[in-house]
Amino acid sequence: MEHKDMEHDEKDLPEFERKLRVAMARREAPLGLKTRVLAQARERRQGQRRLWWMIERIAATVVLAAAVGGFVEYRHIEEVRKGEAAKEQVLTALRITGRTMSRVQEKLADER
Amino acid sequence: MRGNLSWQPDFEELVDEHQSMVFSLALRMTGDRGLAEELAQDVLLELDRNLGKIKSPDHARFWLRQVTLHRSADALRRKRANAATLGTDVWVELEERHGFMERDAESPLGVRIEELLATLPESQRAALVLRYQEDLTPEEIAVTMQSPVATVKSQLQRGLKLLRMRASSTLKEYVRGA
Numbered sequence: 709m710e711h712k713d714m715e716h717d718e719k720d721l722p723e724f725e726r727k728l729r730v731a732m733a734r735r736e737a738p739l740g741l742k743t744r745v746l747a748q749a750r751e752r753r754q755g756q757r758r759l760w761w762m763i764e765r766i767a768a769t770v771v772l773a774a775a776v777g778g779f780v781e782y783r784h785i786e787e788v789r790k791g792e793a794a795k796e797q798v799l800t801a802l803r804i805t806g807r808t809m810s811r812v813q814e815k816l817a818d819e820r
Numbered sequence: 821m822r823g824n825l826s827w828q829p830d831f832e833e834l835v836d837e838h839q840s841m842v843f844s845l846a847l848r849m850t851g852d853r854g855l856a857e858e859l860a861q862d863v864l865l866e867l868d869r870n871l872g873k874i875k876s877p878d879h880a881r882f883w884l885r886q887v888t889l890h891r892s893a894d895a896l897r898r899k900r901a902n903a904a905t906l907g908t909d910v911w912v913e914l915e916e917r918h919g920f921m922e923r924d925a926e927s928p929l930g931v932r933i934e935e936l937l938a939t940l941p942e943s944q945r946a947a948l949v950l951r952y953q954e955d956l957t958p959e960e961i962a963v964t965m966q967s968p969v970a971t972v973k974s975q976l977q978r979g980l981k982l983l984r985m986r987a988s989s990t991l992k993e994y995v996r997g998a
Contacts, residue, residue, distance in 0.1 A: 732948075746835065749831060
């Protein structure tokens with residue numbers, strides 16, 4: 709009896725598998741799923757684009773600020789350098805004048 | 821898997837082609853229509869984020885199946901953890917939810933099979949869904965589930981036996997073709 713049942717079961721298996729395959733056919737996706745997914749994907753891409761736009765703007769501002777800052781700093785250094793050179797020239801002129809004056813004074817003293 | 825160098829993934833086309841596969845997999849794995857819809861949406865959006873990594877239509881199909889199974893397993897784990905915290909049985913909950921599933925468009929056998937499927941262990945359910953819904957061979961299922969082929973074959977055998985045993989008590993009229 710048990711043996712008969714097993715034989716029957718084995719014969720039924722392909723039929724059960726066939727019915728299982730039919731019963732497990734894919735279900736239709738819910739209405740609106742695609743629309744919702746596409747809308748969210750679009751929103752995400754737009755968000756990403758906005759983020760990139762912001763990053764680009766921030767990067768451009770940083771580069772511009774660095775360039776302006778660099779130029780200002782260069783100008784300042786250049787002015788200091790020029791000032792130092794002018795000071796050096798004045799000191800040299802004063803040294804020459806001082807030396808000349810001492811020579812003149814020495815000559816005057818000799819003539820007296 | 822075919823590698824197609826000139827293939828460019830089109831997200832809208834991929835969603836159109838695979839939404840029913842992703843939804844059906846999630847539905848049969850979780851047994852919860854609302855959760856399956858949410859999972860399908862998450863998986864498809866994850867595909868959009870990973871579109872650059874998809875190399876061919878076959879790769880897209882494989883990727884979607886694998887990610888859907890993983891996400892469904894995660895969702896079931898979370899549900900089980902919540903149920904344990906709240907002191908409810910997730911399988912009882914799943915069976916109850918199945919009671920509310922749409923039945924209009926489905927055959928009685930289809931609905932009953934889905935109900936019975938939800939009572940099987942997760943790995944057996946996954947193997948059976950991939951075998952009978954997706955028509956994959958045990959070797960393909962093994963690759964998708966990242967399990968040895970022998971394990972998949974035994975899961976299929978055990979799952980089928982269990983499903984048939986449970987079905988025979990309630991679905992005699994359908995199984996025997998009556």
